[in-house]
Amino acid sequence: MTASYFTVAGERIPLLAEEPVRSLGRTYMANLIDKSIASAVTTQRQDGLRNIDQCPQPRKFKLLDELPMIYSTCVFVYCLYECFKHGNSISWFPVALLFIFSITVTVVYLEWKEPVFHQVMYGALVACLVIRSVFIVTWVYPWLQPLCYTSLGVFLLGFLLWNIDNIFCDSLRASRQTLPPGVGVVTQFHAWWHIFTGLGSYLHILLSMQIRTTYLKYGPKVKFRPSKLVLFSWRTALSHAHSDSRKVTNFML
Incomplete structure (x- = not known):
């Protein structure tokens, strides 16, 4: 029987007997037997993990991992240093200062691409958090x-x-x-x-x-439980007609 061939833009598509087809992680061969697929997939997974382990992360993707550490820590710094203010007001000076710091670190790191610079800047933010936290739990x-x-x-x-x-x-x-x-x-x-x-x-x-x-005198309480690692709850007094009402909010890991 004469074999039939398909072509795309003048290029012949090979038969399964000539070249197996790989699709969705599976390899299809002419005999349609897939007993060897499991071992092949295992080998491919091991080779892929080995290549990932030996391949350094490209710089542009590494920045996506490192720069958000700066941004999120800036938020932590603001929250901790502004924890003793009244009401819902916003202190724009620390916001502007941390924003300028984040932009400066981003621009310098994009140009310099020196990991030590990022580590020093991140360490400086963490040091601010540690100093402030230790001060509060020691004196307040x-x-x-x-x-x-x-x-x-x-x-x-x-x-x-x-x-x-x-x-x-x-x-x-x-x-x-x-x-x-x-x-x-x-x-x-x-x-x-x-x-x-x-x-x-x-x-x-x-x-x-x-x-x-x-x-803010919300009556917070932190509890450590074996079944739930951390439980945080507070009671917020409602400033309405029913002054005895209480609202309980729980945050669990």
């Missing part, structure tokens, strides 16, 4: 020290793991070639940095909310 609300130091400790643990990953990256990468997959993934310290940073930031947000709502 000492009973918030456990929450403050837990947040700081979790964040510093992530920071430590991040630096270990940066310094011993080659050694950790080589060890993953010999360790079982379930054990090797634990040595991804950069991933642990993101986990602990997220948890530390969450605890810091709770601390900031606790300080602000305490100052």
